[in-house]
Every structure is written in C-alpha cells, then in structure tokens.
Amino acid sequence: MKLTVIGCSGSMSGPTSAASSYLVRGQGGGSILLDLGAGTIGNLQNHIDPLSLDAIVLSHLHADHCADLAAMHVYRRWHPAAPGTPIPVYAPADAGARLQQLADDSACEDYSPEFDFHVVAPGDTVSIAGLDLAFSAAWHTVPAVSIRVEDRVGGGRALYTGDSDLNDELVAAASEADFVLAEAAFEEGRDTVRGVHMTGIRAGQLASRAADVGARFTENGTLVLTHLQPWTSVEKALADARSAFGGEVSVARPDAEYEI
Ligand SMILES: [Zn+2]
Numbered sequence: 001m002k003l004t005v006i007g008c009s010g011s012m013s014g015p016t017s018a019a020s021s022y023l024v025r026g027q028g029g030g031s032i033l034l035d036l037g038a039g040t041i042g043n044l045q046n047h048i049d050p051l052s053l054d055a056i057v058l059s060h061l062h063a064d065h066c067a068d069l070a071a072m073h074v075y076r077r078w079h080p081a082a083p084g085t086p087i088p089v090y091a092p093a094d095a096g097a098r099l100q101q102l103a104d105d106s107a108c109e110d111y112s113p114e115f116d117f118h119v120v121a122p123g124d125t126v127s128i129a130g131l132d133l134a135f136s137a138a139w140h141t142v143p144a145v146s147i148r149v150e151d152r153v154g155g156g157r158a159l160y161t162g163d164s165d166l167n168d169e170l171v172a173a174a175s176e177a178d179f180v181l182a183e184a185a186f187e188e189g190r191d192t193v194r195g196v197h198m199t200g201i202r203a204g205q206l207a208s209r210a211a212d213v214g215a216r217f218t219e220n221g222t223l224v225l226t227h228l229q230p231w232t233s234v235e236k237a238l239a240d241a242r243s244a245f246g247g248e249v250s251v252a253r254p255d256a257e258y259e260i
Pocket residue numbers: 010011020062064065163227
C-alpha cells in the first residue's frame with residue numbers, strides 16, 4: 001500500500017503544512033483517509049478526488065485531526081458530482097456531534113446523505129475495500145485510538161499512533177506493523193507533562209521496544225516522526241529518536257509517499 005502525507009503539522013497548521021491527515025491506498029484499489037485536520041482538504045485535492053475515498057478514519061476528535069469534516073461535508077453536499085451516498089466515518093467518539101459543533105449547524109441537521117458515522121473502540125476491527133483496520137488504545141487527553149492498517153492484497157502493515165504518549169498498548173500495536181508513523185509533538189526536557197504526546201526519544205523507544213518484541217516490526221523497521229508542533233525542532237526530534245532506535249528514522253513532510 002501507499003501512504004501519502006497530506007498534512008503533518010502538530011496541533012495546528014504550520015508554515016509549511018496543514019494539520020494531520022494521511023491518505024492510504026491499497027493495492028486492491030481501496031483508499032482511506034486517516035484524520036482530516038484543519039486545512040487538509042486543500043492538499044488532499046492534489047492527491048485524490050475526495051469523492052472517491054472509501055472511508056474516513058479519525059484517531060480522535062481534537063480539531064487538528066477532524067476540523068475539515070466541516071469542509072468535507074460541504075464538499076459532499078454541494079459538489080456537482082457528489083454521489084448522494086454517505087461515506088463511512090470511524091472515530092472513537094461521536095463525530096457527528098463534533099461536526100455539528102464545528103459547522104454551527106442546528107441540532108436537527110441531517111448528515112446521513114453525506115456521512116455514515118461509526119464509533120469505534122480499542123480492540124475493534126473494520127475491513128474497508130481491501131484494507132483491514134485494527135484499533136488500539138492511545139494514551140491522550142480524550143478518547144483516542146491508534147490505527148493499524150493492513151493491505152489484504154499487498155500484505156503491508158502500517159501503524160499510525162494518532163496522538164498518544166508511550167505505553168505498553170502502543171508498543172504491542174507497533175510490534176505488529178512494518179511501518180510506524182509516530183507522533184513526536186513534545187520535546188524531551190521541555191514538555192514534561194505525561195499522557196498527552198510522545199517526544200522524539202519516546203517515539204524512538206516505541207520503535208526499539210516494538211523491535212524487541214519482534215512480532216513483525218524489526219530493527220530494520222521504518223519509523224517516521226510526525227505531528228511536530230511548529231515550534232518543535234525537527235533536528236532535535238530526529239536526533240532524540242535516533243538515540244533510542246538504530247533503525248531508519250525520518251520526519252514526515254507534506255506530499256511524502258511511503259510504499260509499505
Ligand atoms: Zn493532535
């Protein structure tokens with residue numbers, strides 16, 4: 001499968017990237033979007049017809065991961081080629097209620113022509129157009145999940161941590177993937193609060209611990225850091241992650257593509 005970075009700026013749009021969104025296309029032709037953060041529907045249109053997506057999967061309902069649901073709603077309701085059938089939206093809380101807040105719609109607004117909302121929980125699995133999704137618990141400030149995607153045709157597996165600090169559940173989920181897209185919003189030594197985000201070091205520890213478990217992720221596995229906040233040093237995040245993990249480490253950029 002191919003994973004394309006649509007937006008990767010942490011917690012908000014930044015000077016060179018929109019907030020969080022990643023496009024996953026399987027070898028069987030399925031396409032899903034992981035998160036739809038602020039500003040991401042713009043660059044999304046450079047990579048795919050938004051109307052052709054098979055599903056939208058939200059790691060959680062913080063605005064930097066879901067704000068462009070409001071834009072997608074307008075797109076799907078008013079685009080001349082809009083299909084008139086809903087796209088499934090999976091999220092760990094009520095995304096329809098969040099959309100109503102974002103769009104300032106009335107409480108009786110009917111989103112069913114555009115979206116088919118589903119609430120997911122850790123342990124749930126969903127299959128969409130040849131892509132198998134598995135949700136695991138994230139450690140964040142609101143209900144949040146990490147998302148593993150497996151291409152049933154091509155066989156590759158990716159884990160997107162969403163927003164999460166490092167914990168055992170995340171290590172277990174990463175160990176089952178070939179490719180780990182890990183948030184590293186915080187900076188070691190500067191951001192000391194726990195239970196919100198990883199740092200570069202903790203993202204590196206995630207990869208090294210996953211490789212130690214050895215279920216699927218290995219010493220040669222790929223770790224990509226993402227969700228760095230606009231004021232977080234890319235160089236320090238990379239150096240910190242590399243101090244904890246000897247495999248390949250890079251930082252996500254808009255439009256980067258990974259074959260998994
Ligand atoms: Zn975030």
